[in-house]
Amino acid sequence: MNQSPIRIQQSLQKRIAKGGKCLVPYITGGFEGYIEAIYAAAESGADAIEIGIPFSDPVMDGPTIQKANDIVLAKKISPMDILQEIRDVDIEIPLAVMTYYNIVYRFGLERFANALYESGISGAILPDLPLNEAGYWLDAALENETETVLLAAPTTTDKRLQDLCAQSKGFVYAVGLLGITGVRSELARSAVVIAGRCKAITDKPVLVGVGIGTPQQAKEVSEVADGCIVGSAIVQKLLDNEGAEAVGAFVADIRGALDEL
């Protein structure tokens, strides 16, 4: 990869400027068929893709993503293996990794940020690295042009929300509910509330994730938000061996629902 990674924020804003809503699917890195799933999602209307790098103790993740994690870890697939494979991915939308801080810490902050750059990965989402602990990482990320997406939760105070939105790059990841990743039967009211709170104070794209698992929920939350992140519902398709085609079809369904707005 010789050119700089595509900027997440610019890509999303392009969609938003045209009156559209953004869709960011999450795919577990290293899982069988994940590269094909990335291509399928990209071709079916994703605006960016979040690639999970499995960690042994993912405290923000529910049973679906945990299970996919465990399968990858059992095969001894390392974070570096995943980053190497992604180097060869050739798509027109930006990529971000989602992993836990110990993976980054162990790698070395500079070295990890640089590895992301070398693999053409634009952003990083680290759910157990809150803003107060993020200083060293943000420096390393800045140095390597990595956009660090910060998370805003329903419990976040107004003061913190200001800081988070100001410092977040790429977009603001609004956590839709009090809880861990996983599909819920209904959209939590908190999803709309947190999206609204973020939108009121930032011009950056605000995407809601956690608890968004159906085209209907994606549409509902995106009435307020600039779009959403869909994870467990997609990973479930990989777990069920439905393959990249099913991932693509599902992403297209959500895209269709969002385009109705």
Next chain:
Amino acid sequence: MAMTDPSSDGRFGNFGGMFVPETLIPACEALEEAFRRAWADISFREELNALLADYAGRPSPLTQCERLSEELGYQVLLKREDLNHTGSHKINNVLGQALLAKKMGKSRLVAETGAGQHGVATATAAALFGMDCVVYMGEVDIERQALNVFRMRLLGAEVISATSGSRTLKDAINEAMRDWVATVEDSHYCLGSVMGPHPYPWMVREFHRVIGQEAHEQCQKILGRDPDVVTACVGGGSNALGIFSGFVDTEAELVGVEPAGGAAVFRGTPGVVHGSLSYLMQDEWGQVLEAESISAGLDYPGIGPEHAHLAHIGRARYEKVSDSEVVDAFQLLSRTEGIIPALEPAHALAWMSRAREELAGETVLLNLSGRGDKDATQMMELLG
């Protein structure tokens, strides 16, 4: 002086911090604020001290061991945390946290447990204060600690099996944190050791400081001086910090003893898991390794951040012992003193037994953090 309050960002030297999802940050900050206020409040202290005395049975005695001393060739004293209500030191911390949680308006306690001692203590405090209680316990530990599972249920707690990963303490903590992320508004996470995000390592140590304070006074009374060595087992390390806190400013050597299969100081490198930066057993990519120990309470790949700091600055030293040494020590104390220890403190005794030449002529204080009833079934199968 070596065990003061952590820095404003929750650090002991380089270790500690608050590495938790954003959802939990406001709860950790509120807890820190509430604890800081309560700990400086005489009426809170009095209320807690009354509970510790009239409910938990403090002060716990200091026992001089004549026959064990003769066997080992040096003077041995035991701080008898095994005689507390619920059978271990865990009750000190749990009464403090439950009282604090109640004052913060929380109605539900969430806890993790390894051997079940912290789970039993939390279930006990929940019953005492009329709070709901959920305890996460690794599937493997539920099998080997059936008695404690029954006790928790008897006390009205819900015990939930942690079936992910190694299905032991580490995974029970993951599940407890996931629960807390979803229930943070009405639940308090009653963490059982000197680990996790700030303020837990500090707060839990403070609630166990009573062990060291009492022991220090008792040593003055019995010996007229400080012991030469103070030792305790270390998983997360709460009982060890409790007793160390009373002697950190003396000349006494402080020795923490870890299981060989969970020796975070010996085999670990700095890493971040469960909310803090500390020594951690991990692979080259930062995946946390599974600890393996005969003792469910020490079956943990990390260690509290203040222990990492004490090791780093050389104020405490950390040793490791094998499961078979522990089994021998378990029997040794039973036979020489008529005290059946929990497998956890038997680790410290195992080191004392191995190091008898080094310790000849010294006076050694061991924190006997719990009693061995819970381990009887497991030992019965092993020893026949």
